[in-house]
Amino acid sequence: xxxxxxxxxxPMAMKWSNHKQDSKLINPKNKRKYTVLVVGSGLAxxxxxxxxxxxxxxxxxxxxxxxxxxxxxIAAQGGINAAKNYQNDGDxxxxxxxxxxxxxxxxxxxxxxxxxxxxxxxxxDQCVAQGVPFAREYGGGLAxxxxxxxxxxxxxxxxxxxxxQLLLGAYSALNKEINRGGVKMYPRTEMLDVxxxxxxxxxxxxxxxxxxxxxxxxxxxxxxxxxGYGNVFYLSTNAMGCNVTATWRAHKKxxxxxxxxxxQIHPTCIPVSGDYQSKLTLMSESLRNDGRVWVPKKASDVxxxxxxxxxxxxxxxxxxxxxxxxxxxxxxxxxxxxKEACDEGRGVGPGGRGVYLDFAxxxxxxxxxxxxxxxxxxFDMYERIxxxxxxxxxxxxYPAVHYTMGGLWVDYNLMSNLPGLHVLGEANFSDHGANRxxxxxxxxxxxxxxxxxxxxxxxxxxxxxxxxxxxxxxEFKKALEEATQRTRKFLDIKGKRSxxxxxxxxxxxxxxxxxxxxxxxxxxxxxRKIPALREEFWSSVIVPGSGEACNPELExxxxxxxxxxxxxxxxxxxxxxxESCGGHFRTEHQYPDGEARRDDDNFCYSAAWEYTxxxxxxxxxKEPLNFEEVHLTVRSYK
Amino acid sequence: xxLLNLQLKVWRQNRGQSGHFQDIEAKDIPDHAxxxxxxxxxxERLIAKGEEPVAFDHDCREGICGMCSMTINGVxxxxxxxxxxxxxxxxKFRTGDTIWIEPFxxxxxxxxxxxxxxxxxxxxxxxxxxxxxVRTGSAPDANAILIGKEVADAAMDAAACIGCGACVAACKNxxxxxxxxxxxxxxxxxxxxxxxxxRRTLAMVRQMDKEGFGNCxxxxxxxxxxxxxxxxxxxxxxxxxxxxxxxxxSFVGQQERAEGGE
Numbered sequence: 001x002x003x004x005x006x007x008x009x010x011p012m013a014m015k016w017s018n019h020k021q022d023s024k025l026i027n028p029k030n031k032r033k034y035t036v037l038v039v040g041s042g043l044a045x046x047x048x049x050x051x052x053x054x055x056x057x058x059x060x061x062x063x064x065x066x067x068x069x070x071x072x073x074i075a076a077q078g079g080i081n082a083a084k085n086y087q088n089d090g091d092x093x094x095x096x097x098x099x100x101x102x103x104x105x106x107x108x109x110x111x112x113x114x115x116x117x118x119x120x121x122x123x124x125d126q127c128v129a130q131g132v133p134f135a136r137e138y139g140g141g142l143a144x145x146x147x148x149x150x151x152x153x154x155x156x157x158x159x160x161x162x163x164x165q166l167l168l169g170a171y172s173a174l175n176k177e178i179n180r181g182g183v184k185m186y187p188r189t190e191m192l193d194v195x196x197x198x199x200x201x202x203x204x205x206x207x208x209x210x211x212x213x214x215x216x217x218x219x220x221x222x223x224x225x226x227x228g229y230g231n232v233f234y235l236s237t238n239a240m241g242c243n244v245t246a247t248w249r250a251h252k253k254x255x256x257x258x259x260x261x262x263x264q265i266h267p268t269c270i271p272v273s274g275d276y277q278s279k280l281t282l283m284s285e286s287l288r289n290d291g292r293v294w295v296p297k298k299a300s301d302v303x304x305x306x307x308x309x310x311x312x313x314x315x316x317x318x319x320x321x322x323x324x325x326x327x328x329x330x331x332x333x334x335x336x337x338x339k340e341a342c343d344e345g346r347g348v349g350p351g352g353r354g355v356y357l358d359f360a361x362x363x364x365x366x367x368x369x370x371x372x373x374x375x376x377x378x379f380d381m382y383e384r385i386x387x388x389x390x391x392x393x394x395x396x397x398y399p400a401v402h403y404t405m406g407g408l409w410v411d412y413n414l415m416s417n418l419p420g421l422h423v424l425g426e427a428n429f430s431d432h433g434a435n436r437x438x439x440x441x442x443x444x445x446x447x448x449x450x451x452x453x454x455x456x457x458x459x460x461x462x463x464x465x466x467x468x469x470x471x472x473x474x475e476f477k478k479a480l481e482e483a484t485q486r487t488r489k490f491l492d493i494k495g496k497r498s499x500x501x502x503x504x505x506x507x508x509x510x511x512x513x514x515x516x517x518x519x520x521x522x523x524x525x526x527x528r529k530i531p532a533l534r535e536e537f538w539s540s541v542i543v544p545g546s547g548e549a550c551n552p553e554l555e556x557x558x559x560x561x562x563x564x565x566x567x568x569x570x571x572x573x574x575x576x577x578x579e580s581c582g583g584h585f586r587t588e589h590q591y592p593d594g595e596a597r598r599d600d601d602n603f604c605y606s607a608a609w610e611y612t613x614x615x616x617x618x619x620x621x622k623e624p625l626n627f628e629e630v631h632l633t634v635r636s637y638k
Numbered sequence: 639x640x641l642l643n644l645q646l647k648v649w650r651q652n653r654g655q656s657g658h659f660q661d662i663e664a665k666d667i668p669d670h671a672x673x674x675x676x677x678x679x680x681x682e683r684l685i686a687k688g689e690e691p692v693a694f695d696h697d698c699r700e701g702i703c704g705m706c707s708m709t710i711n712g713v714x715x716x717x718x719x720x721x722x723x724x725x726x727x728x729x730k731f732r733t734g735d736t737i738w739i740e741p742f743x744x745x746x747x748x749x750x751x752x753x754x755x756x757x758x759x760x761x762x763x764x765x766x767x768x769x770x771x772v773r774t775g776s777a778p779d780a781n782a783i784l785i786g787k788e789v790a791d792a793a794m795d796a797a798a799c800i801g802c803g804a805c806v807a808a809c810k811n812x813x814x815x816x817x818x819x820x821x822x823x824x825x826x827x828x829x830x831x832x833x834x835x836x837r838r839t840l841a842m843v844r845q846m847d848k849e850g851f852g853n854c855x856x857x858x859x860x861x862x863x864x865x866x867x868x869x870x871x872x873x874x875x876x877x878x879x880x881x882x883x884x885x886x887x888s889f890v891g892q893q894e895r896a897e898g899g900e
Contacts, residue, residue: 051774066695067761069801070703086781122775129777131770131830133794140784158794164702165797172769179765187758210653210750239697273670274639276679279699350639381701384718384725387670450774498685500678544690549653550751552693553685 003256003608003623006411007111012629013094016115019412020455024462031056033466036457037204037219039191039246041068043163043170043442044425045225047449050173053182055454060217061174061183062206064190064241064555069171072227072239073445076163077284078147079155080442082120087144091152093117099150100440101630103330104405104433105582105598107262107606110629111412112430119451120443124156126450130169134158147438148285148330155439160284160377166442170449190555192483194222194250194421195476201250201421202469203476205483209555212548214487216471216480220464221420221457224250225449228404228426230263232563232570233515234507236401237269237282243559244566247408247427255416256608256621258409258429260566261574264436264583265516266402267334270385271354275504280400281385283357283378285438288327290362290371291395293318293338295355299345306348306356306394317341322638332435332583332596335399339516340594342398349396358394399516403441405432405583406573409608409623413456414448417608420460424448429606434582487547490557495540499556502537506560506567509533514571519587523575527568531616534564568615576620579603600632642667642728645736646680648692651749659738662692669729673716674699674706676728694753699724701865704800707807708753709740714804714863722802722865742807746814746850757803759849760817767841768821770830783829796824798866808863811852816860818846819876820868826879836883843880 008019026034034057038049041063049061065071085091096117101108124142128134134156135143144153158165177183188209195203195216203218226246230236251257268283294316296302301309317337322329329337338355341347348354363371368391372379379390386396407429414422414430425445432440470476513526537560545551580589580596581603589597610619644664651657662684667676674696681691697705706723710716716726731737739753747755785793797820805816822842825831831838854873861870 047774054773065697065703065705066757067801069761069764070697070705072698072703075698075700075702084780122777124780125777126772126774128780128783129770129772129830131793131825131828133790133797133824133828134780135794136785136787136790138787140786141781158797161702161798164800165794168797172764173772173774175761175765176769176771179767179769185761187761210756237700239703240699241697274668276668276671276675278672278675278678281700381725384721384727385672387727387729454774498682500682542685544685544688550693550754553691 003409003417003621004411005109005623006413007109008412012110012114015111016118023455024459026458026462028056030466032058034058034221034461035060035219035467036221036223037217038062038223038225039204040071040225040227040427041174042071042073042225042227042425043167043445044427044449045071045223046167046170046174047446048223048225048424048453049183050170050177051450051454052457053177053180059177059183060186060219062186062189062191062204064188064209066188068174068185068187069168071167072242073167073442074164075239076442077160077282078286079145079157079162079439080123080166081147081154081439082124082156082443083117083154084121084124086142087153089152091154095152096120096154098630100431100437101433102635103435103437105435105635106433106600106604106627106630106632107259107581107625108433109430109606109625110627115452116431116444116447119447122451123443123446127166127169130172132158132165132169148328150437163442166446170446191226191246192249192558193479194253195479196253196418197469197473197475200419200464203471205479207483207487210550212546212551214480214484216476218469218471218476220461220466221422223422223424223453224408224427225424226427228407229260229566230401230404232507232567233401233511234503235272235277235280235511237266237280240279243562245559245562247423248562248566250408250416250418250421252611253418254611255418255421256409256610257406257569258606258608259406259434259573260570260609261514261577261584262405262434262582263401264331264403264405265335265399267331267338267399268357268397269400270382271349271396271398273350273386281381282400282402283382283395283397285331287357287375287378290374291327291357291359292316292361293327293355293357295341295346295348302346302348302352306358315341315346324638332585335516336585338399354396354398356394357397359390360394363391401511403436405429405434405436409606413459414453415456415460420464422453422457424453434584487554487558490541490543490554491547493539493541493543495542497540497542499541499543499553499560502533502541503556503560503563506530506533506564510567510570514574517585517587518574520575523571526571527575530564530568530571537561537564565615569609569618572618573607573609576607577603595636598634604632639668639670642669642731642733644731644733647736647738648752649740650692650752653750657749667728669727671728672699672724673710673726673728674724692753693751696724701725702800704802707742707755707802707804709742709807711738714742714807715865720865720867742803744806744812744851746812747803747806759851760801760803760814762849763814763818763842763845764821766845767838768825770825771834785829789827793824793828796820796827796868796872799868800866802865804863804865805860806851808859809852810857810859811855813854813860814846814849814851815854815873815876816864816868816870818842819872822879823872823875826875835879836886839876839879839883840887843876
């Protein structure tokens with residue numbers, strides 16, 4: 001199928017205005033006849049559900065957590081970008097647009113990014129009006145700070161918990177609409193499948209995680225706001241429940257999955273300490289302002305206490321390789337440099353997968369009090385987790401999976417190629433290209449939910465007769481039966497290995513072969529091993545308990561089964577993309593100095609994969625990327 | 639890293655049935671593991687023996703989502719101050735320790751399974767009035783509303799509440815006053831929250847009472863248990879805001895009340 005991205009005509013700066021002008025409207029009386037199903041209640045889901053309800057649509061919103069306020073958007077620390085230019089430092093919509101396209105290593109769709117930059121300013125207004133307690137100056141105005149990949153201060157923040165505060169704002173808007181009767185909320189409810197009727201997404205199948213009841217819900221459109229797939233690696237900074245199920249099920253019903261190989265590895269996380277480890281914890285990027293990253297020069301020194309390694313035996317490798325950016329080199333570059341040092345046998349700590357982030361010099365320069373004021377909460381968190389004080393010895397850090405830029409393919413209206421199925425936030429693919437800049441994820445989630453979808457859903461809905469399909473339709477009965485059978489199947493296998501043991505094995509394999517650096521041989525090896533592991537899963541997994549009650553093992557089994565399939569597509573995409581860009585680094589494609597080498601002649605497109613019924617043979621559709629405003633250049637941080 | 643041998647007394651319960659403590663031996667637990675990772679290890683062993691693992695709520699495992707909810711040795715979130723269960727690590731325990739693990743207990747938090755409880759009451763209190771009524775797109779420029787740094791910082795202190803329910807579990811009356819006062823207090827102390835301050839306060843407090851939470855008798859166990867160190871001074875503020883709103887309402891009469899409670 002040809003991909004129509006529906007990018008509006010006209011100059012870049014006018015596309016969104018023109019599109020809004022040209023979009024069809026639905027009159028208020030008719031809006032209430034339409035039902036919209038919103039899956040997920042993070043920044044994208046909550047803001048979309050609340051705003052669509054304000055407009056008059058009937059909304060049903062689903063989340064697997066016990067409350068919509070717990071969606072993983074809540075864990076974002078740093079901040080949210082907006083082109084407000086309150087600092088008078090030369091920021092503008094165009095500059096934010098440009099930084100984001102460049103930061104994405106020229107693999108994002110320009111028109112979407114420009115719209116994102118345009119609405120960024122409205123997001124801040126909206127959040128402040130809701131009572132989000134952003135940091136402020138003494139004069140009462142909003143404070144800003146800088147983030148990676150930008151030379152202006154455009155990041156708004158609320159202590160180290162900007163994600164929680166923005167989500168609580170969106171959650172309050174959702175609560176307002178639940179109270180008014182416009183939204184019906186279904187917490188502890190997990191989506192198991194999308195229902196397609198005559199080629200259109202017309203509903204979903206869900207499981208009530210308290211009673212185990214599997215149910216069907218019909219609607220006139222479905223919105224997936226279900227986040228990223230970072231947990232395919234098992235260990236990541238994602239919450240334990242984050243999963244690919246909703247987007248993967250939609251993919252198997254016809255929605256294209258775009259650029260799954262674009263995964264972001266964050267350089268500063270607390271390293272793995274043992275095989276019992278369940279998740280990885282991020283240490284804010286801001287620490288690199290005052291910390292110096294190093295490893296011993298000699299592999300024989302890695303076992304020594306850091307204080308006993310003299311200055312001349314230390315390799316401050318980021319300062320050495322990137323003298324102008326030093327310890328503040330971008331995420332993808334810093335991550336790869338840490339991996340290289342550890343691959344050379346110079347990594348520190350258990351398993352040799354760690355590098356030092358050393359504050360000794362800053363403490364000497366500014367005093368411990370100042371450093372504690374700047375980073376006290378992070379030092380405390382580090383000590384709680386590792387039992388070590390970063391005031392007395394260097395932190396040990398290592399990169400970890402953090403965010404996924406790939407996702408379901410969507411057009412300018414945020415609709416997938418499967419009519420009626422819309423995809424918002426991290427779950428879609430469109431705005432961050434091959435690498436996301438810090439403080440841009442929150443911006444995109446809220447832009448999609450508050451300002452984009454309320455306009456772009458109408459052009460689809462006007463083509464649909466409201467409530468034309470009910471759950472009595474045979475397709476619903478069929479999907480319900482399939483979901484019930486699948487659930488029973490997990491319980492009936494009664495094998496020997498736990499769900500987690502499979503998830504761990506899959507994660508290690510994918511991390512090893514399709515993590516920070518990838519090559520053809522490794523990816524081909526992964527593609528041989530994944531189907532074998534999947535087969536073993538389906539024959540020897542054990543899921544205790546019953547399907548008719550709260551059963552966390554059963555929930556995990558469904559998610560891991562989908563990761564087992566998705567992992568194959570992830571590796572296929574990484575294998576096919578014979579270039580290095582952003583978070584996708586193929587060791588065969590680098591400059592002599594080790595920097596990523598893009599191939600714009602052959603790979604300047606988004607890869608939208610189509611499910612064919614055979615997991616080993618997905619069909620590749622290409623959306624060419626045309627750059628009208630930004631010129632393709634090599635990213636350099638030397 | 640050393641290994642710990644522990645004796646667990648874990649609450650097991652199915653929905654709608656009565657529960658009991660189960661003795662579970664937890665041997666060779668790495669002291670670097672988090673408390674929830676200890677539970678993961680225990681569960682893997684139960685599964686290997688063909689038994690049902692212990693159900694517990696958890697998600698972000700970095701102390702911000704508010705999903706984890708265990709009472710450990712009688713203290714919600716366990717012995718470490720200002721720390722959620724997921725951030726508590728086993729090095730805080732000694733080999734040979736007996737650890738009692740219970741759900742967050744309160745009439746308003748019915749048990750779903752084992753350590754998993756239903757905290758939907760918190761959502762319903764928020765739905766009753768925990769918001770500023772502002773339509774998307776109708777907001778003025780963000781810097782058109784100037785808010786002094788002290789006021790903004792205080793609102794942020796209240797907003798740090800993660801809605802876990804430890805305050806309720808810690809209270810001998812199972813009162814939700816610390817939670818409700820933090821949520822109402824954040825909005826009631828900001829200029830954006832002034833126009834509907836009274837109706838918000840009344841609606842949230844009334845919903846709280848309807849959910850079956852107990853009354854506050856100022857023992858401040860809630861503040862001691864709160865992983866985000868929310869101050870009980872917010873309870874003082876809520877009492878004041880409620881008194882003002884209730885008095886105003888009694889002057890305005892029944893008609894306004896009907897609207898306020900809709």
